[in-house]
Amino acid sequence: QVHFVESGGGLVQPGGSLRLSCTASGFIFSSYAMSWYRQAPGKERELVATIFSAGGSTMYGNFVKGRFTISRDNAKNTMYLQMDSLKPEDTAVYYCNAGFGRVPVWASSWGQGTQVTVSS
DSSP: OOEEEEEOOEEEOTTOOEEEEEEEESSOGGGSOEEEEEEOTTSOOEEEEEEOTTSSOEEEOGGGTTOEEEEEEGGGTEEEEEEOSOOGGGOEEEEEEESSSSSOTTTTOOOOOEEEEEOO
16 A cells, blocks of 8 residues: 655744655656645645656745655655745645646545644
């Protein structure tokens, strides 16, 4: 069965940094594009960043403004999101999944997510 485990979130002040990790299992990780999503209270889930299977192509939401960097280690079935210059509006639960669109490949297999809170 497909599983995702997100980690690395926490409470940081504006301007701080976090590095999120996503470990996946239950499918051939190296064959799929992977994406980070986030959802804030009262808002729809949004696509944050995508990295394609070979790792040579990435895509970011316009709101990131160059602050985030997505990467992956196929040998470890793990994807990362380096988040710098964090803003209060980045506060959300961050999730990972396969694919690169509004609806992910494993739409019925969301993990618990990891909470990111940016506040002074």
